[in-house]
Amino acid sequence: MSTRARQYDAQVLRRTSVSDHLVRLVLGGPGLAGFESTGIPDEWIGLVVPGQFQSRYYTVRSWEGGELTVDVVIHDVGLVTEWATRDCVGDTVVITEPKGSFTMPADAGWLILVGDLTAMPAMARITGSVDAPTRMWAEVPDDLADYLSPEVKVEWLDPPADGGSRLAEVVEGIDWPEGEGYFWMAGESAQMRAIRKHLMREVRLPSTAYDVMGYWRGGGVRQPRAVDPGPIWRAGKAAGKSDEQIWADYDRARDG
């Protein structure tokens, strides 16, 4: 059986500006027949824009009435960035079937979300689908207060002027709630590796209590693949590997 992800052709039906650095694209058309959401709130698709063969990953902001909405961050440069900056309505793109990775245990008593602008679509969907008390830190250059439902308590952080991020400091300073909960974070890949180490070694969260996703890679190098950590966890656990060994396997799979 082929293990290739199923692909769909879709047309850009609408393009609107959400904020200075965020563009909303609504995709549709007959090519999306058969597309199904996984229901996992951080689910993503691969997107290939016209004239390109490389894909980039985007969160399914919504899938309703045959229309798929993605919110695309406009970076300084970038393959999808350049395309989405232009009027792309009417263009045909290729998307892959969705995958998700958010696996909050049903009995989790709290949820903590941390991310940059690229994580906002996933964090918005997660907060719209989870009832547990939630705290969230977002490092974004735009005013996105209206992007989330008003009851979500968010600490907004301005990104540092040097292009770096203070999210690692935020995580190191978290006053962790009592009891069992779930931590979800997405951002720059090297930083996410360091954060996982911190969670494993210092905070000692069990591996089932967090999901830390590298969403992009700094330094102008090839972007990592989006890999579902679930099967890698299960195989690693079955093989008796430590959490660190399993996350190293996950990073290798993403570099592949």
Ligand SMILES: Cc1cc2nc3c(=O)[nH]c(=O)nc-3n(C[C@H](O)[C@H](O)[C@H](O)COP(=O)(O)OP(=O)(O)OC[C@H]3O[C@@H](n4cnc5c(N)ncnc54)[C@H](O)[C@@H]3O)c2cc1C
């Ligand atoms: C599972 C998953 C879900 C994602 N969901 C979304 C989403 O919903 N919306 C979204 O916009 N992105 C999302 N991303 C991130 C997105 O795939 C990357 O940011 C991607 O690199 C953007 O593609 P590009 O073609 O515009 O830029 P690229 O050609 O890939 O990169 C160009 C340059 O921009 C830099 N760059 C890329 N991302 C950032 C960033 N966040 N901050 C600063 N510099 C950056 C790169 O280092 C590179 O130098 C997701 C990633 C994953 C893995």
